[in-house]
Amino acid sequence: MSKFEYPMLSRTDMISILAESQIAAIIETDLKNPTPDFVADIYTRLLVYLDLLHEEDEGQVEFAALEQLENPHYHVGSARVMNLYIKVKEVITMLQCPADFTLRDLLKPQGDRTQFFLSAILNFCLHKDSKMNELRPIGEELTLLDEQRRDLEDKISQLNAEIAEYNDARDRELPLAQEVDGKVKELRQKIADLNNHQMSLRASYRKLKERSSEMDGEISRAEFDLVQSVQENANLRSKIVQSPDKLQRALEEKKSVREEARNAERLAMQSFEAKTAVLEVYTKALKKMSKHFDQMQAIHEQVNSAKSIEKDYKALKAKLSDDGLMDKSLDAKLVELQMKAQQLNELKKLLEKERDMKCEEATKEYNTIKSEVESKRHDLEARQRRVEAVLSEVDAITSKTNMVNESGAAKVQKLVSKREEIAEQFQKYKNSIEPLLQCANS
Numbered sequence: 001m002s003k004f005e006y007p008m009l010s011r012t013d014m015i016s017i018l019a020e021s022q023i024a025a026i027i028e029t030d031l032k033n034p035t036p037d038f039v040a041d042i043y044t045r046l047l048v049y050l051d052l053l054h055e056e057d058e059g060q061v062e063f064a065a066l067e068q069l070e071n072p073h074y075h076v077g078s079a080r081v082m083n084l085y086i087k088v089k090e091v092i093t094m095l096q097c098p099a100d101f102t103l104r105d106l107l108k109p110q111g112d113r114t115q116f117f118l119s120a121i122l123n124f125c126l127h128k129d130s131k132m133n134e135l136r137p138i139g140e141e142l143t144l145l146d147e148q149r150r151d152l153e154d155k156i157s158q159l160n161a162e163i164a165e166y167n168d169a170r171d172r173e174l175p176l177a178q179e180v181d182g183k184v185k186e187l188r189q190k191i192a193d194l195n196n197h198q199m200s201l202r203a204s205y206r207k208l209k210e211r212s213s214e215m216d217g218e219i220s221r222a223e224f225d226l227v228q229s230v231q232e233n234a235n236l237r238s239k240i241v242q243s244p245d246k247l248q249r250a251l252e253e254k255k256s257v258r259e260e261a262r263n264a265e266r267l268a269m270q271s272f273e274a275k276t277a278v279l280e281v282y283t284k285a286l287k288k289m290s291k292h293f294d295q296m297q298a299i300h301e302q303v304n305s306a307k308s309i310e311k312d313y314k315a316l317k318a319k320l321s322d323d324g325l326m327d328k329s330l331d332a333k334l335v336e337l338q339m340k341a342q343q344l345n346e347l348k349k350l351l352e353k354e355r356d357m358k359c360e361e362a363t364k365e366y367n368t369i370k371s372e373v374e375s376k377r378h379d380l381e382a383r384q385r386r387v388e389a390v391l392s393e394v395d396a397i398t399s400k401t402n403m404v405n406e407s408g409a410a411k412v413q414k415l416v417s418k419r420e421e422i423a424e425q426f427q428k429y430k431n432s433i434e435p436l437l438q439c440a441n442s
Contacts, residue, residue, distance in 0.1 A: 222268035
């Protein structure tokens with residue numbers, strides 16, 4: 001029943017309920033003509049089933065009450081009866097039964113009153129069982145929620161540990177990031193200065209290159225004049241044989257040409273010296289340019305290292321930003337998990353009473369199962385003693401069988417050795433008489 005009522009159960013229903021609940025096995029005659037021992041036993045079993053009375057509490061009296069009695073050992077039975085009466089009366093009062101339970105119902109029970117009280121207690125047992133069956137899924141759900149709460153608490157602690165690790169890593173890497181940022185700024189300033197110096201070197205190199213092209217043009221012109229003077233000298237030598245006047249004029253012209261050639265040669269030497277000086281300047285400039293080129297390569301390597309450092313810095317910065325986002329998401333998850341934990345705690349508080357009821361039922365079942373296990377244990381001990389006796393007999397028979405098998409094996413071994421000796425002697429005899437048989441046949 002889902003609602004507790006007081007329907008009058010029939011004797012058959014009470015007998016079946018007591019049997020199905022494994023409380024007691026009774027017959028209809030016990031209910032028609034109840035005896036004090038039967039009533040005390042059935043009430044005791046019902047109280048034990050409801051977990052309102054423990055078997056070890058039966059007959060126990062407080063020491064303060066014992067001090068009031070002159071001979072306490074004479075009151076053992078009465079103390080047990082009074083204790084049972086008080087417990088049953090408390091149960092009947094708690095059930096708000098319309099009839100009053102008196103001591104006469106234990107000492108001189110009547111069939112109809114006993115049936116009425118038993119019916120009330122059994123109705124309460126059925127009501128309790130139905131309620132416990134309804135609350136069992138809630139208890140299982142509470143167990144699952146408790147497990148989920150523990151899992152969430154473990155996750156929260158794990159997330160808190162990860163947040164602490166991320167914060168520690170961020171604090172450890174922050175000075176390194178600041179140092180890298182300062183180095184990147186210094187390298188950028190140095191790169192700008194080196195770019196300006198490189199522009200000035202390129203301008204000076206262009207000027208020197210223009211000066212070198214002008215000197216090359218002057219040298220080419222002087223060489224051309226020298227070639228022309230050599231050709232004129234050859235023409236004059238060919239004309240000397242032809243006429244002296246012409247030779248004289250030619251000599252004079254030659255002298256003038258020679259003077260011009262000497263002047264041209266002087267100019268050429270001057271231009272050569274100037275070009276040599278320019279070449280030296282170019283050589284020095286080349287050395288400087290090579291040094292600057294080496295410096296530029298070193299600076300380029302530094303720039304590459306700075307770029308790699310900048311990339312690492314950007315990666316660290318991105319990682320720090322990701323860590324910040326992860327911290328925010330973890331904080332949001334933490335708040336959500338805390339809200340869920342609060343809800344679970346509230347639900348736990350709401351379900352604690354139902355869990356206590358379930359614990360009471362489990363305790364009751366444990367007590368019933370304990371009594372059954374004790375009875376079965378005694379049966380098993382007796383059966384084990386019988387089995388041990390049978391096993392001892394079997395061991396004795398097995399030892400005898402082993403002894404017989406060993407003696408038979410020894411006899412068989414002797415017979416085998418004897419057979420081998422007879423076969424060996426027969427072979428020797430056969431070998432000894434075989435020549436005689438051959439002679440007799442021949």
